[in-house]
Each structure stands twice: as C-alpha cells, then as structure tokens.
Amino acid sequence: EEPGYYVLESKLKGFRMLFPEEAKYVSKFSSFGKNEETIMFDSFNKKTNIQYDGQLDYHREKSFANDKDTMLDIVSGRNSYKGKFEERELSDKIVYSAQKKSVFDDVEGKNNFSYRFFGYVKSTKEDYLGIEYSFRFACYSDEEACPLKKDEARKKVQKIIDSITFLKVKKEK
Structure with a gap:
C-alpha cells in the first residue's frame, strides 16, 4: 500500500495492483468468469475538475494472450489507434503502452479534449497470461479551471500498471 492507493486483488486471485483511493469500482461494468476478469473504475475530483476512468481486462490460459501482435492489434482497435507501442521490460512482465489525445469538435470550450x-x-513468468488496459482522463466541466496535464496523468497510469503483480493461480484438480 502507498499513500493515495489501496491494494486491489482481482476476484479470480490472478493479480494485485494499486487502486487509487479516490476511485470507485464500477460493478455494473465489471465482471469475471473462468480465466477472464474485467475491472472498471472511475474517479472525479471536484477540487481539480478532473475525471478519469480505467478498465483492465485480465486473460489467463488464453492462447491469444501469448501473442503480443494479436494483443496489440486488439488494444489498437479498441482505442482507434494506429501508432507504435512503447515496450518496457520489468522484473516479471513486459508493459506495452501508447497514448493519444482526442479533441472533440462538437464540444465548445477550452476543455474539449481527453487523454x-x-x-x-x-507476464514473463507464465505463458498465456496478460492484462489489457485503458485509462481516459478529461476535464469534467468547461465552466471551471482544469489543470489536466498529460505527463501527470501518464505517471498516474504508469504507477498503477507497474504495480501489477501476477499471482500464482492454483490449478484445480
């Protein structure tokens, strides 16, 4: 645990990660089944006027989870992204990440964008194991100041993603 975060363990007991203390778990859009789990959460800070949401999709014992290119194609498609991914190797995992800024032409005002x-x-320790993720940050109200900065948002996401620890799952006999 760290100040500003709780430790969240997935319902399938497949991984742990830091979970922002100001965020709310959205049970209506979260789910789990055999070897798959979706975790969604959202957060709104009235003081800063910044809202963000996150989604993590955990896959265990899925052949597609081993194929980096397939997974990055899926992630690209879900985020309408055509660029390259940054690759970082950590002690027990490889993190592929990308970012984009969206500007909404149909929204008037200076806060018409999101990151x-x-x-x-x-996982580098176990085959057929991985997590897709997506986070979106935006200013909630155009009427108020909004100090949303891309680098600060990116650091928050990186802290959460880097905290992911895959857990050894006991095989059922």
Whole structure:
C-alpha cells in the first residue's frame, strides 16, 4: 500500500495492483468468469475538475494472450489507434503502452479534449497470461479551471500498471 492507493486483488486471485483511493469500482461494468476478469473504475475530483476512468481486462490460459501482435492489434482497435507501442521490460512482465489525445469538435470550450493511455501487460513468468488496459482522463466541466496535464496523468497510469503483480493461480484438480 502507498499513500493515495489501496491494494486491489482481482476476484479470480490472478493479480494485485494499486487502486487509487479516490476511485470507485464500477460493478455494473465489471465482471469475471473462468480465466477472464474485467475491472472498471472511475474517479472525479471536484477540487481539480478532473475525471478519469480505467478498465483492465485480465486473460489467463488464453492462447491469444501469448501473442503480443494479436494483443496489440486488439488494444489498437479498441482505442482507434494506429501508432507504435512503447515496450518496457520489468522484473516479471513486459508493459506495452501508447497514448493519444482526442479533441472533440462538437464540444465548445477550452476543455474539449481527453487523454487516453492504453496497452498490454504480458507476464514473463507464465505463458498465456496478460492484462489489457485503458485509462481516459478529461476535464469534467468547461465552466471551471482544469489543470489536466498529460505527463501527470501518464505517471498516474504508469504507477498503477507497474504495480501489477501476477499471482500464482492454483490449478484445480
């Protein structure tokens, strides 16, 4: 645990990660089944006027989860992204990440944009194991100041994603 975060363990007990203390788990859009789990959360800070949401999709024992190119194609498609992914190798995983800024032409005002950070986390200790992720940051109200900065948002996402620890799952006999 760290100040500003809780430790969240997935319902399938497949991974742990830091979970922002100001965020709310959205049970209506979260789910789990055999070897798959979706975790969604959102957050709105009234003081800063910044809202963000996150989604993580955990895959275990899925052949497609081993194929980096397939997973990055899926993540690219879900985020309408055509660029390259940054690759970082950590002690027990490889993190593929990308980002983009969206500007909404149909929204008037200076806060008509959002930042999206997305990618894939692949276990290096176990095959067929990974997590897709996507986070979106935006200003909630155009009437108020909004200090949303891309680098600060990216650092928050990186802290959460880098905290992911895959857990050894006991095989059922």
